[in-house]
Amino acid sequence: MSSFDNSDAEFQKHSQFISTSVQKIYQNVSSMNRMVSQVGTAQETPEIRQQLHQIRTYTQQLIKDTDSSFKDIVNCKDRHLKIQRDRLVDEFTAALTAFQAVQKRTVDLEKNAIRQAKANVTLPKPPSSNKSTSNSFSESQFENNFVDNRGPTQAQLQQEEIDLQALEEQERTIRELEENIVGVNEIYKKLGALVYEQGQTVDSIEASVENASVFVQDGTEQLRRASHYSNQARKKKLILALILGGILAVIILLFIIRN
Template identity: 40%
Template sequence: MASYGRGSFEGFDSYQGASGGRESGSDFGKLSQNISSNIQKITQNVAQIQRLVAQIGTPQDSEDVRQRVHQTTHYTNQLAKETNNYLKELAHLPMPHSPSEQRQWKMQKERFTDEFSNVLKTFQTAQRTAAEKERASVQRARAHSGINQSPFQDSYEQNDTMVAPGYSQTREVLQMEQDVDLDLLREREDAIKKLEKDITDVNTIFKDLGMLVHEQGEVLDSIEANIDNAQMSVQEGTTQLSKARDYQSKARRKKCCLLIIALVVLAVVAIIIAVSQKSRRKMCILLLILLVAVTIVALIIWGATR
């Protein structure tokens, strides 16, 4: 059986290429695309791990099944680490100036964090189930072979004088089988230790995600404060504009009132003059002037109140 973690993983060459060819730039769009792609891969791998783990301890169980569990689990663990790094890069990108873009970035980050956290929980559950089944399998194999209680080699050495010559070949065959079983058990135990290490790595990623969510909460507060400030600025601008319009309207009304008062004074003076002169012609002229003046005032007031 090929040892888990030894050499390159068959069927996972695309991961190596994607990791090596990743640009160092922190562009939001590229990071978002990488995160989305990795979450999708992790989801697919977790489903495959669950199907393989379900076969452990059943008639469908085999060394090939366990090897595929180990390989897929380790590869998925590497994907999770990479995705975690992507999320950190995404969180530390300079925020755009537009409040609408800030809100869009914030929603995208939250969506990625939630999706990644959920798939990690499922992945960790599959990891623990695999480790538990592997441990139970090793314990049953050890109990069945009796390796823990009395190694075959010591038993055979103690009974060398009691074994008949005709059974020496049988003893050698049993010794070889015991050596093979012991190597297999040790290899399985090593695989279990690596599974447990991967579980620890996922726990570390969960801690990073917790810190990331906390930081995003602070950024969210800042974004909302900026949006509120922008809205307040708009409201203040609207209020100031309304006040300016009211001031202009009042100024126009004041001018109109002054003009009307002046015209009334002129009309009164004209009437007094006309009466004193007792001239109808002058009276008509003054009245005509008064009519024109009133008409002009009416037009001015109408224009001011539009």
């Protein structure tokens, strides 16, 4: 946690960065939603997938940087700064929720695309067990059997390789998305823990200050009472001294008169 003194100027610098980051996250989420809507449709292109990957990576890094800025302002103690910090926490949390939603939507689309691709894979047909009762084949039958037994062509093999690479890319995308979702969830937890911990610390400090204030008031009252009692004691001593002095003066006067 940062150890700087949380001056207003330093706080506002981090606060401005966080507010700007939140706005960028929302803008990126809006762009990602438009791109995700094209995934699995005729409008989907490799360029769209590349752009989607880039903006997702950038947003993920932006979220990490914003989380770091929160660590620098979370330990503010002034009440007006705490109110501003809590507002930023709410805004950042809402932006994270929007980002998580588009990531989960992308995961669902990618998984659905993989299921459909695997379902469309055609398995080779087993050879027919029916034997012809005739020993002679027509020319057309011979050609059909010759074509069927040739196996996949080079073009078919290349297409299968392309399809396999596409599936592997989709699976990598899903793993990356799931890791990102877990990472954002960790930021949720850390941010909540930091704010809660700091709130507990501030509450403890405020309670200590209040207790100290009570102790000071009690001490002041005790000093006032002690001063009052001390003054009364001095007055009593003075009165007693005057009385004794008066008595002594009378005794001396009587002694002089007798003599």
